[in-house]
Amino acid sequence: MVIEAFDRVKELQTLITSTEINNKEDLEAFRIEYLGTKNIIKPLFSAIRNIPNERKKEYGQLVNALKQLAEEKFIEIDQLLNAKAANQVEQVDLTAPAEALELGSRHPVSLVLNQMIEIFDRLGFAIAEDIEIEDDWHNFTALNTPQDHPARDMQDTYYILNDPRRLLRTHTSSVQSHVMMTQKPPIRIIAPGRVYRNETISARAHCQFHQVEGLYIAEKVSFADLRQTIYYFAKEMFGATKIRMRPSFFPFTEPSAEVDVWWGCETETDKRITKGTGWLEILGCGMVDPAVLVNCGIDPEKYSGFAFGMGVERIAMLKYQIDDIRLLFENDVRFLKQFKKTAVF
Ligand code: PHE
Numbered sequence: 568m569v570i571e572a573f574d575r576v577k578e579l580q581t582l583i584t585s586t587e588i589n590n591k592e593d594l595e596a597f598r599i600e601y602l603g604t605k606n607i608i609k610p611l612f613s614a615i616r617n618i619p620n621e622r623k624k625e626y627g628q629l630v631n632a633l634k635q636l637a638e639e640k641f642i643e644i645d646q647l648l649n650a651k652a653a654n655q656v657e658q659v660d661l662t663a664p665a666e667a668l669e670l671g672s673r674h675p676v677s678l679v680l681n682q683m684i685e686i687f688d689r690l691g692f693a694i695a696e697d698i699e700i701e702d703d704w705h706n707f708t709a710l711n712t713p714q715d716h717p718a719r720d721m722q723d724t725y726y727i728l729n730d731p732r733r734l735l736r737t738h739t740s741s742v743q744s745h746v747m748m749t750q751k752p753p754i755r756i757i758a759p760g761r762v763y764r765n766e767t768i769s770a771r772a773h774c775q776f777h778q779v780e781g782l783y784i785a786e787k788v789s790f791a792d793l794r795q796t797i798y799y800f801a802k803e804m805f806g807a808t809k810i811r812m813r814p815s816f817f818p819f820t821e822p823s824a825e826v827d828v829w830w831g832c833e834t835e836t837d838k839r840i841t842k843g844t845g846w847l848e849i850l851g852c853g854m855v856d857p858a859v860l861v862n863c864g865i866d867p868e869k870y871s872g873f874a875f876g877m878g879v880e881r882i883a884m885l886k887y888q889i890d891d892i893r894l895l896f897e898n899d900v901r902f903l904k905q906f907k908k909t910a911v912f
Contacts, residue, residue, distance in 0.1 A: 569622065572614050576629045579608065583637050588644045597644075601637035608634050672907035676777055676895055679883040680759050683779050686803045687757045690796060692781065695756040697745045699763070700727065701736040709744040709862045710819035718818075725763050725774075735763035739780035740819060740876060743855075746782060747863035752870045753785035759879070770891040777879035782855070784865065784872030790822070790854060793873035797852060801828045804882070811846065820853020820874055840885065847885065850877035 583601060588594050601608060611630045618626045673681075684694065697705075707719055718724070718737065727733035742758035758780040766772045783792070794812065801807040807828040815825040825848055831837050832845030841847050852875035857867035880892055887906070889895065894902050 569618055572611065572618060572626065573629070576611060576626075576633055579611075579633055580636065583633070583640060586640075588640075591648060594641070594644055594648065597637075598641055602641060606637075608637065670907060672903060674895075674903065675883045675887055675889070675906050676879055678906060679886060680777065680779070680879050682804065683800075683879070683882075684757065684759060686800055687779075687781065689803075690755075690799065692755050692757045692783075695742050695746050695758045695782075696760060697742045697758070699736055699761060701734055701741045703732045703734060705744040706734060706736050706738070706741040709748075709859065710740055711856050711858050711862070712818040716818065723765055725765055736760075737764055738762050738876060739778040740874070742780055743782050743819070743859075743874060744863055747784070747860070747865055752865060752872075753783075754872070755783050755785075757781045768893065770893065773880070773892050773896060775896070776892070778876050779879060781852075781875045782872065783874075784855065784860075784870050786870060788854075788871045788873060790873070793852060793854065793875070796873070797826050797850070797875065801826070801849065805830070805847075805849075812852075815851060815853075817851060817853055819856050819859045821856045823851065823853035826850050826852060826875075836888070849882065850875050852876070 579601075586593075586597055588597055600606060608630065611633070615623060615626060615630070703719075707716065708714075712718060724737050725735040727735075739758045739760050739762060742756075742760070746754060746756055746758075760777065760780075761775060762778050763775050766774050768774060781796070783796070794810075797812075798810050801810045805828050807830070809829045811827050811829075812824040813827065815823045817823045827846035827848050830841050830845060830847040832841060832843070837845065852873065855872040855874050857871075860867040860870065860872070880895055883889065883895065884892060
């Protein structure tokens, strides 16, 4: 009887170690057999009654070890099978065609801005940036725009509440004042950035938009230099073959001009865009007024310069035939998606 009990323990031990378990079903059968409520180890525990006292301890330990052996085998194989299943899910078919990547796209304003920056970079213009919450001096006074100038009107300019000397810059010309105050000629910069005007929002106007300012100051800079620079830009940006300059007025340039590029007047679209003239206005410019140089500490006897400024949205709208400026600020993905470039990896 005693020998039998000990033999039975040994027998089960071999059985447990040798049982092959290859899948979940095998494992469940194993669990029922050795760990279920009616498992075959259980009777060995009750059999302890028949073991003589001096061997009870030894026997108890053996049966406990047997149970533990079954438990450990179960846990080990359960984990193994789970890991295998997880691996199968993640198995990759390396020959399957890759899914197309959803790429983001640059905003049309950024696309045009970057193109402008790139064109002027080729002419040696560095980028200058400055604050958008400006003081009245940099935005107006330094630029020869007197206190009673209509541009200062609350109708056009956003002032900071309770501080009539602080405002949201109305043009990137404010960067001109900063640069002239802090750099010595020769100065050759462009200043891209956001500007603000108190405009009623419509298809053609917005209260925020972007400009690119240009400023060149050195010895003996002439109007011919200005014209040539603008011509180069128009050629590169629009493929324009000719430009024309019309006399205009800005407080900070003298003489001042507005520049049109020849767009053409053949198709209906040409006629609509150019209002039937074939010419397209793209920017304002002029020779820096000597009074502005003096205001910013530059000797007008020694130095002269030119400046220009243009609206980025206007040019983006022309380039991409967008007929409502508001689309540029609504961030509607359906609109923005159209400017996606094909990705080449
Ligand atoms: N600041 C002018 C505007 O916003 C443009 C400009 C810049 C004109 C520089 C002349 C020289 O309309």
